[in-house]
Amino acid sequence: MATTMPHVDIVDDKPIVCLRAGESIVQTKPVFSHDTKCLFCGSGSAVKVYSTESGECVRELQAHTDKVTCLMLNPANKLQLISSGLDAQVFFWDYIDGVMLKSYTFPQPLFGLVSVKISGGQFYFHVLQSSPRKQCFKEGQVVGYKGVSKDLKATIQGVIFESCALDAKTVDMGQKDDYFAGVSTNRKELLIHYNKKCIKYKMQYVEITCVSAHPTELSLATGCSDGKIYYWYSFTNERQMVKSVYHWHALAVLDLTFSPEGSFLLSGGHECTLVKWQYETHYKDFKPRLGSPITHVTCAPDNLLYAVSHQDNGIHLLRNTLDICQIYQGLTKTSFSHGNPVGLLCDPRSRALVTNGRPGHLQFYCLHNDRQLFNLDIVRQNYISSENLEQPLTVTQITKAAIDERGDWLATYELWDDGEMSPEMQLKFWHYDEKKQSYEMNTVVDRPHDKALCSLTFRPYNSSIRSMLPLVVSGGQDCRFKLWTLVDDTDIYRFNSKWTCDSVGFYREMDTGATAFAEDGSLLAVVFGSTITLWDPDTNVLRTTFSSSFDKKNVRQVLFGRKSCCHLLVATTAWQLTVWNLLTCSVQWSVSIGAVVLVDDPLTKYMSVFTHTGDLHVFEPANSQPVFTQTQVSKNDVVSAVFIPHKEESPFSAKGRLLWQRQSQLYFMTKEQDLLTVQYDATENSTDGYIKKTPIKQNLPQSALSLLMSKHRKSGAKDRKHEHIDMSVGIKETQFIQQMCSMSATAQPPLPDFCQAFLETRLSKGTAPRAEAMVIDDEDDDIDDIDSGLQLNINADSDSDMEVTERSRPPSRKKESSENLSHSDVDTKKLDLALGKEYRWFESLVKP
């Protein structure tokens, strides 16, 4: 990529979106090395070499430019691995040194290698490729090729099956007798190519899902969609053909394989059970509850190990006694239709990505070395495969989860709802056990809310308050939010602490939406419809409400600014991103973009927002000008995102457009559950072999249009600014009156209660100008005090304070100084202020 760019510095400035970690390792049938020390499996466009003893990924072989489809050991040299890919290439690898030895280019993408033969120094391939005649996706053909060593191109030799199913599992070749077995395109016929002629056997009603040839005898086994396994004998002669049926599986058999000597047959399917059949007897052995449907089964050459691939992107290594000895687990993709309901979270301890994994589990995935750390079983129920694949069973799903800042507590919410029976829901709190190095269940709350939960947030810890207890807010669709706290439950028998509901809040019976805590945990923002309400989390008292008059859409997400932007609140609706100033209770700026995902970096002040058009904007809440913009980050919708802190040295230097990623890296997940990130293209060379990038769309330099657009947005924000302030004040007042009027006369509190609210509405009108006045006031004080030689420490706190309660102090100080000073102009000015042309002085009374 670097060579195509004329200037080096531009290359550096060229961030691209790339796939990062978590690719499928179960796309191909895994293959053992001849000594069973290594296991190969295709992972995206790479081949991963795992050690069967340590379970580590020892090598990654990268040369393919598209998905790897099939792996095979070189029959001529057992130390070589052959891989085929959709990029129409076959590579020969020396996997010990990790060197690519030879490559052959084919005219068409390869979907599988059926056989490789060497005779007379030339390689003969039989490959599975898509049929050229019809553009049918499911139809393929098995073609023989001859590898010409001169130009390393393969030339066509002959066609074995003109038309067959395009699935590598359904094609096999007899090891002794030179026959090929395949399945017709509609999977209803078994095809045998023997002695240059093709024999067809028709199946009744069922489809053949997989084929495996016996390694020594003239027989083969086929798995069917009804769960039956057929053994076929003497099928080379149509009249003498005999078949026998073995039936255990209830659902379709997904893969079959014979042991190297052919004495056992291994089969797996949707039941998550590995079945070991003794050849030609009815004896069988089971390994149940493997966790997830089995997609591939492989047997080691010495018959001591079996590798079983699962749908959850994991490979189990089993001994021949069916004990598990090793697990290789990739990033599990969930079976949800719209990504992960939990979204992406970051575990502060391990800096791992936390998201939904297998049904009822949370997976902790380390992105730094691309491996799963562990799977936390949240639901603790058995995975039951459904009796009918068309009607899958409803499983209990984790729909919300949150981890606190220190990683001590994890809160999860699980929901079982089939739409017919009454839903089952549980809120669970987990404590991190240092000794066991995992999360232990602490409290289970049955039915925390009457309806499903829509948000779950931990309060950040404030380092200045030591005794701060962990606090969780949960917002439910029952128009309530609940605050949960940790309470001491210790008695003479044990030390224990548990979570209980501390208080419940609601606002005019409006729908609860997102929740957020301020950085220091002193404020809680809860969205109710189109209104943002601010609460004191300690007392659960409503402080103030924000609601925009021109945007009546429901607020989707709300976040407090961090660091220098901690006085700002960012809220998004379907078409608008608005930043509120908490000090003035007014809109700071606002742009109209359709935000889908809003996420903040816990270490910096930056936030990033993904729009419905697939654009990424990174901004700081104080400034409406984005720090970084990338259009069209993904073809699919972005559904969740997270900032994950770097583990080691940051790859983003002090300069460049990705400076905002210096502390933590942004990861985001699309609807297709691809985990993507943004980084410099140039870093490809410097990073280790783990990362493979596929540029989706390169970012263009700022065009005239984009400049124009940003200008327009900026000016638009400025214009609106003042309007918003006025509107917000107006809203407050009208809201108050509305509130008064909406209440029935009987339910109204006594009159004195209205006084305070009334006074507050008077107050907020003068808020904005007063802030300026105060600054001047303080400066004047400084001068006075220095002149008079008064204590400066009083100044110190008057300078720093923005607190309302402190405001009443200047007049009192004035009193002291006035004893020494003569009457001056400055004093009168202050006096006027103090006496209050505005009603500032009673502020301290109203807002304690």
Next chain:
Amino acid sequence: MATSYKKTSIKTYPRITEKETSDNIYWKQLEVPITKKEYGAITDIDFSPTEPYNYAVTNSTRVQIYSSQTNQITRTLNRFREVAHCGSFRDDGRLLVAGSDEAQVKLFDTSSGSMLRVFKGHDGPVNVTRFLQDRVRVMSGSNDRSVRVWDVPSEKPLMIYDEHEDYVRCGVSSMASTDIILTGSYDHTVRMFDTRVKGSAMTVDHGYPVESLVMFPHGSIFMSAGGNVIKVWDALAGGRLLATLTNHHKTVTALAFCSKYQRLLSASLDRHVKIYDVASYQVVHTLDYPGAILSLAVAPDDSLLVVGMADGLLSIKKRKKDEGEVLVKKKKKASFRYTLAGKTHMPHQGDLVVEHKRREHLAKYDVYFRKFQYSKALDTAFNPKLTLFNRPEITVSVIQELIRRGALRAALAGRPHSYLKIIMKFIRRHITDQRFAHTLTDVANLLIDLYSDQIGQGTELDHQLDQLKEVLGYEMLYMKDLLELMGAMDTLFSAATPLATPSNDTATTPNIDLTPSTSAQAV
């Protein structure tokens, strides 16, 4: 990841009434009490320190010795002309000493029942008599305010202490020393005497007339009961008060230890026996009795709890035999050869070691769930044993699991009416329980769906449904009442809250005085 079968989780719900603790379980393992009615108030109970732990019950003019096995009177000592007090055993259980209102201390042989000694000298009724640890001396306390120490062989008083200013009511001899005795009196004091010296070694003021005393065997800490308080004193620190327990609301009359001195029991006129943890002095359990309690004692092996009441009622509670322990013991009785067979064998290098896995014990419904036999799983859930033992949560959890597996409809279908009756009965009983209401409503709906063709034919099912309707009708009325009450309370709350705000304002008023700086202007 292949895992072992995950058991069906039985949802546990927080108990609002009482927390289940190990002590609660322990004290609930007492059998139904045996009660006996005596003529007069039972003033004292004492267990023999030796097996078979017979106990002496003092009431009116006699001391009765009960067998701990049969709980029948084995011997009655009635050589008293007036009311007897404080029949207490020597630490070998062979002798018993008791005082009486005739101002005498009498010594009996417990095996024969014959009176061996009479100590005369007190001027008033003798309330307390105890053996000293050396077995040859007896201490006594009397209404004549004196405490005397007697020599058993010679029948002569060795020491006379006249320090108490009111009736001496209780006393205890130290188990750690042969010479230390403690006495409590109505003059609010507890005095410690060393029989080798004249005059008290230590005096502590309890604050109320002292009714009972106990001392730990190490002799450093003792407790005194009087009024409604129990006080814990450290004798080694010169009578420092360690703790004050005020859990009773009437006079505490008796104290006792149990569970190898880990727990303290106190009995009171308020008809309660409270059990304390001696480490934290917190109440761990409370037992209720029908009358005002005057005396209590626990067998040294904790097998019996005997309580005597003012109206002459004697309550004997026996601890249940733990059947589980017996079973475990049986299992351990394997032959020596068998148990050692595999344990000493060391596998050679290269041997394939196959571990023997002990099969995990699963509940019956889990066994059926594992085999996907849903109807049978439901059968076990409605097994009368489970429902009778008041564990509806198990049944509901099994139903929930069936719902989760989408198998409830199949499991409920095609049942005979007798079976439906059991289910309907269960639903009727528990549908109003908020914890189970959701699930059981679903089950009821499903039942009506499944058996809709049989409804209205005057069968048993109709009757059951009518009953269910009745239950639900009552529940609705109840809910309506509750809502009305809630509404009334909400009104009260909203009326009460505004009162708080003005007080806040007044608290900050001093600031107002400072704000108008009129004085500053004047200067």
